[in-house]
Amino acid sequence: MKNLKQMSVILISIILLITSTTACSKTPESAGESKEAKTRTWKLGHVRPQDTVVDKDVKAFAKNVKETSNDLINIEIYPSSQLGDFSVVQERVGMGDIEMQLAPAGTNVDKSLGISSVPYLANNWDQAKEIYKRDGVLINSISEKFENQGIKVIATYPVYFGGIALVDKPKEPANPDVSKGMKIRVPGIKSYEATAKALGYMATPIPYSEAFTAMQTGIVDGAIGSGAEGYYSSFRDVTKYYLPLNDHFEVWYLYMSLDIWNDLSDEEKKIIEDMGRKFEEERFKVAQQDQKKFEEKLKEEGIEVIEFTDEELNGFAKKVRDTVWPQIKDEYGAELFDKVTKDIK
Numbered sequence: 001m002k003n004l005k006q007m008s009v010i011l012i013s014i015i016l017l018i019t020s021t022t023a024c025s026k027t028p029e030s031a032g033e034s035k036e037a038k039t040r041t042w043k044l045g046h047v048r049p050q051d052t053v054v055d056k057d058v059k060a061f062a063k064n065v066k067e068t069s070n071d072l073i074n075i076e077i078y079p080s081s082q083l084g085d086f087s088v089v090q091e092r093v094g095m096g097d098i099e100m101q102l103a104p105a106g107t108n109v110d111k112s113l114g115i116s117s118v119p120y121l122a123n124n125w126d127q128a129k130e131i132y133k134r135d136g137v138l139i140n141s142i143s144e145k146f147e148n149q150g151i152k153v154i155a156t157y158p159v160y161f162g163g164i165a166l167v168d169k170p171k172e173p174a175n176p177d178v179s180k181g182m183k184i185r186v187p188g189i190k191s192y193e194a195t196a197k198a199l200g201y202m203a204t205p206i207p208y209s210e211a212f213t214a215m216q217t218g219i220v221d222g223a224i225g226s227g228a229e230g231y232y233s234s235f236r237d238v239t240k241y242y243l244p245l246n247d248h249f250e251v252w253y254l255y256m257s258l259d260i261w262n263d264l265s266d267e268e269k270k271i272i273e274d275m276g277r278k279f280e281e282e283r284f285k286v287a288q289q290d291q292k293k294f295e296e297k298l299k300e301e302g303i304e305v306i307e308f309t310d311e312e313l314n315g316f317a318k319k320v321r322d323t324v325w326p327q328i329k330d331e332y333g334a335e336l337f338d339k340v341t342k343d344i345k
Helices: 002-025 053-068 086-095 110-115 125-131 137-147 190-198 208-216 226-234 260-263 266-300 310-323 325-332 336-339
Strands: 040-045 072-078 100-105 151-168 184-185 202-204 221-227 241-243 249-256
Touching: 040 053, 053 137, 053 151, 053 241, 053 266, 072 266, 086 151, 086 249, 100 325, 110 137, 110 249, 110 325, 110 336, 125 151, 125 266, 137 151, 137 221, 137 249, 137 336, 151 226, 151 260, 151 266, 184 190, 190 202, 190 221, 190 310, 208 221, 221 226, 226 266, 249 260, 249 266, 310 325, 325 336
Parallel strands: 040 072, 040 100, 184 202, 184 221
Antiparallel strands: 100 249, 151 221, 151 241, 151 249
16 A cells, blocks of 8 residues: 555656646747747937937837837937947947947948939939839848848938039029039039039039038038038028039938847837838928928028029939949949939939
């Protein structure tokens, strides 16, 4: 009897041990449970000052992500390049040191990323919406290049079409074949220099930080490389004429670390993608109106805005595409350039 009791105790112990071991070895999935939600806090930097349109848009994106994720994804906003120069922050996002940024595409690592600001890829808003659309040839190519740097593109952010700010009125401003006899500041980028010459101006490469003083002291008669918003913010005291030539389309990218993206659950990825799509779509709805708003602000400062017809804008575009594009295509890779521009007329 004693042996029988001992055997019963041993048998029960074995059964309990097996049951316990099986229960402990179940994964959350096999047990019918989901992984425990993880709270995330990210930093997102951008280049504009606090309370500007850009800052408000980014804050709205962060708020939407926070609410949709039930407060599990929290994005802290750092305006005015507080995290560093955007090109440096881009590299840090690629390394996973900083989670997110909204900025122009930095070309320090890959010059071909500059293809999105090639002159006259688009010369009006309808064209821009088509050429810069999500899943289009251009944006897909840009996204692949960012991924090579360890960066996941979440959305594009159209800012404005560019133009020229001048201290004097040019000769026949609507005719690109007429020499204006005016020197204008250009960024140290071949495409801008070639575009200025194609439009009848003499190009003088000067850093952006020195452009105001150069216009103020008469070293140059104007500047190219920004748009109404930029000229209003930084050049309105020295600008007398503004020419909205639509010479380039300024588009920025909202992106995040690819390593962090890969660590997200499918549900979290969907939240980021959906809110990124909303961020992009909302901006495209108002960007054109914002551009007009800043052109009106320039007028309020006593600056003459020289308007151009669609025919005149098409004339600028044709001249630049015919003369400038062959000079610059190799800088971005001829194959990629031809792929992006083959259907642009």
